[in-house]
Amino acid sequence: MxxxxxxxxxxxxxxxxxxxxxxxxxxxxxxxxxxxxxxxVADDGGSSGILRNEMQMPPPGDIRNVLTALADVEPLLSKILEYRFQSGTGLAGHSLGNLILAAISDITGDFVTGVKEMNRVFAVRGRVLPxxxxxxxxxxxxxxxxxxxxxxxxxxxxxxxxxxxxxxxxxxxxxxxxxxxxxxxxxxxxxxxxxxxxxxxxxxxxxxxxxxxxxxxxxxxxxxxxxxxxxxxxxxxxxxxxxxxxxxxxxxxxxxxxxxxxxxxxxxxxxxxxxxxxxxxxxxxxxxxxxxxxxxxxxxxxxxxxxxxxxxxxxxxxxxxxxxxxx
CATH class of the missing domain: 3.40.50.10680 (CofD-like domains)
Structure with missing residues (x-):
């Protein structure tokens, strides 16, 4: 097959x-x-909780984890998606993958559409859906x-x-x-x-x-x-x-x-x-x-x-x- x-x-x-x-x-x-x-889409802690509250969006963390697991990308890009800022006012604690998903959702105007775009951009093997x-x-x-x-x-x-x-x-x-x-x-x-x-x-x-x-x-x-x-x-x-x-x-x-x-x-x-x-x-x-x-x-x-x-x-x-x- x-x-x-x-x-x-x-x-x-x-x-x-x-x-x-x-x-x-x-x-x-x-x-x-x-x-x-x-x-x-029930997560309310850490980076996901902050983005959920500040951007009035579903929490991206679990979605990002699964997207990264299924993505057909170079190992370095997976590490970039998982990267968590250790310092910086407003940045500390945030995962870069969460911020990217939040940005795409904001650009497309819809969380589900943003997730679908992440599926496409990162060559996900299958589909990830909230x-x-x-x-x-x-x-x-x-x-x-x-x-x-x-x-x-x-x-x-x-x-x-x-x-x-x-x-x-x-x-x-x-x-x-x-x-x-x-x-x-x-x-x-x-x-x-x-x-x-x-x-x-x-x-x-x-x-x-x-x-x-x-x-x-x-x-x-x-x-x-x-x-x-x-x-x-x-x-x-x-x-x-x-x-x-x-x-x-x-x-x-x-x-x-x-x-x-x-x-x-x-x-x-x-x-x-x-x-x-x-x-x-x-x-x-x-x-x-x-x-x-x-x-x-x-x-x-x-x-x-x-x-x-x-x-x-x-x-x-x-x-x-x-x-x-x-x-």
Whole structure:
């Protein structure tokens, strides 16, 4: 199958945000697939939060991360897009890629058009789309009844999350994103922050309805480590239960998890930050009706990351097998 014939390539929609999604996409873009990434617009911290407030635009950070991951450009240009100013009044803390996306959005007069132009200019393999053309405000109701406002503030609250919700609740979904879900052969959710990267996309009206109605194979990629202030002490089934509780029904056919050993010294380093390996309660996951793909899927350099190549192999093989069964 040739990469230059995307009409015959499996169509894969990935949904999420954050670093984990970008890492996975660096591997998936090397497969002969047609990728559409639907990315959260709930970020309100750092450079994204400043641009969101000052320019009244959706936050660019997660979009920029995914654009960079899928861009077919020289490594130096990728580093330029990721470059973050360390000094300068008004510049310190800003990512150059965020500023470029803000500028293109301002020039074209529309955030979605700006993202599309970035897709074209940086030769993105596939498409990157925001879940909505509007910035979303994320809020969390904690177990003690308190409300935490803002995506960046939710983990800092260090409480137990009961549920998250978006405002406005009737935010308009991007029609192109819904159409991509309808046409998909495979739909992948994650990896990424459960409450602040994945669920904000699923809470956009009609997104879950389209996923549920789709005949595509649907996969959830579970995080390797818990996230302090979000998923403390969570097992794999706890992640799935949280999604089920928010959307009202099961969404996935397969759950992809890491079962590789994490070295004790790496676990100790993460424990200092309050994180630990997600407990693999695979019997409970299977009891809930999910099929499980378990493999050694982690690499460790400075941080634990999914092995993008192996993870992409599993995704591609699942989609290919699913398509063969449908023929």
């Amino acid at each position: 040739k990469r230059d014939d995307p009409s015959k390539a499996p169509r894969i929609v990935v949904i999420g945000g954050g670093t984990g999604l970008s890492v996975m996409l660096r591997g998936l873009k090397e497969k002969p697939v047609d990728i559409t990434a639907i990315v959260t 879940a909505s053309n509007q910035a979303i405000h994320l809020k969390a109701e904690m177990l003690d009844g308190s409300i935490v406002e803002g995506e960046s503030n939710i983990p800092k609250a260090q409480g137990v999350i009961k549920r998250v919700y978006i405002e406005p609740p009737d935010v308009s979904p991007l029609e192109e994103a819904l159409q991509a879900i309808r046409e998909a052969d495979g739909i992948v959710c994650g990896p990424g922050s459960l409450y602040t990267s994945l669920l904000p996309n699923l809470l956009v009206p009609h997104v879950v309805d389209e996923i549920a109605a789709s005949q595509a194979v649907k996969m959830y990629i579970c995080n390797v480590m818990t996230q302090p202030g979000e998923t403390d002490e969570y097992s794999v089934s706890d992640h799935l239960k949280a999604i089920h509780d928010h959307v009202g029904h099961p969404l996935f056919d397969y759950v992809i998890v890491n079962n590789g050993e994490i070295p004790p010294e790496v676990q100790a380093r993460y424990a200092e930050q309050g994180a630990k390996a997600v407990h693999l309660d695979l019997d409970e996951v299977a009891r809930q009706g999910y099929r499980i793909i378990a493999d050694r899927l982690v690499l460790f350099k400075t941080y634990l990351r999914h092995d993008a190549e192996k993870l992409s192999d599993h995704i591609y093989q699942l989609v290919e097998s699913w398509m063969m069964r449908k023929r």
